[in-house]
Amino acid sequence: MTIPFLEAEPGAVYHSQVWPGLRLSYGERHLLLETPEKLDGLGSAVFGGGSGTVKRMTNIYVDRFYRCDDPVRDIAELLREWGYPAEGTAGLLTAVQLRHGAVAEERSEDFAVFCCATAGVSNAARAGVRRTTFPASWTPGTINVLLAVDGRLTPSAMVNAVITATEAKTAALGDLGVCDAENGLPATGTTTDAVMLGVSQRPDWPLLHAYAGTATDLGGMVGRLVYAAVSESLRVGAAGAHG
Numbered sequence: 733m734t735i736p737f738l739e740a741e742p743g744a745v746y747h748s749q750v751w752p753g754l755r756l757s758y759g760e761r762h763l764l765l766e767t768p769e770k771l772d773g774l775g776s777a778v779f780g781g782g783s784g785t786v787k788r789m790t791n792i793y794v795d796r797f798y799r800c801d802d803p804v805r806d807i808a809e810l811l812r813e814w815g816y817p818a819e820g821t822a823g824l825l826t827a828v829q830l831r832h833g834a835v836a837e838e839r840s841e842d843f844a845v846f847c848c849a850t851a852g853v854s855n856a857a858r859a860g861v862r863r864t865t866f867p868a869s870w871t872p873g874t875i876n877v878l879l880a881v882d883g884r885l886t887p888s889a890m891v892n893a894v895i896t897a898t899e900a901k902t903a904a905l906g907d908l909g910v911c912d913a914e915n916g917l918p919a920t921g922t923t924t925d926a927v928m929l930g931v932s933q934r935p936d937w938p939l940l941h942a943y944a945g946t947a948t949d950l951g952g953m954v955g956r957l958v959y960a961a962v963s964e965s966l967r968v969g970a971a972g973a974h975g
Contacts, residue, residue: 733960735968737763737831748846750839751882756848759814763830765789765848765878770820771930774890778926779807779823783887786930787820789878791850796827822928824876828852832972834964836957842939843883845953847897849961851875852969856905856919858912874922875901877958882932883950884940893944894929896951900958901925908966 736746737758748754753768766788773786780786792810800806807823828850837846852874857863879897902920910919944951 750837750844761793763791775928776926777822777928778803789822832969834961836960846880847957847961848878851962851965855923857923858917859920875925877927879929884937885931889941889944897958900955904959904962
């Protein structure tokens with residue numbers, strides 16, 4: 733577990749210890765995750781989300797007063813400004829300080845997992861109860877998770893991995909005592925969370941994972957890393973707010 737950019741300046745790069753060639757860069761107003769190969773992608777990124785091929789993921793900082801009339805257009809303009817191709821890029825927006833981004837990674841004989849989370853809980857919310865909602869609402873993500881797996885997963889296992897990551901995020905909030913300010917109940921997330929998963933599908937990995945739930949080695953690792961990264965990002969953010 734590390735907070736690689738807490739004391740860094742834009743231009744700093746974190747090189748993965750478990751996935752050769754994977755790098756997380758701290759740029760102007762953004763974190764950029766790049767992998768040496770194209771990935772099968774799945775997630776809720778506002779730009780380049782859904783399912784498809786991704787080569788890079790970027791988590792972009794905007795202030796909490798950002799007008800989000802057309803976030804896809806705004807991200808496209810920023811990508812052009814920074815010189816990143818729109819094709820193959822997944823873009824997320826966050827109002828969390830990027831220097832509070834936490835990294836957790838681990839490798840086994842059959843796969844490696846890398847996770848970067850930026851987390852804040854100013855709009856913590858609980859799913860499954862009646863609360864204030866809107867016909868269509870979008871604001872910058874408060875808990876954003878970038879998840880990359882160097883391994884082979886079926887499409888259903890990729891969905892399973894996203895589910896496990898979400899469960900782990902909720903567990904972290906529960907253990908930290910985060911509640912929905914509107915009703916006082918334990919929060920399951922925030923109103924604006926996003927997750928983006930990329931999988932290498934490299935053929936030299938012998939095992940094809942059909943599942944990624946909490947009973948599997950893969951799901952167990954995904955859960956541990958997401959839990960650790962979300963918890964640490966929140967801890968550092970809270971310390972900074974009171975320090």
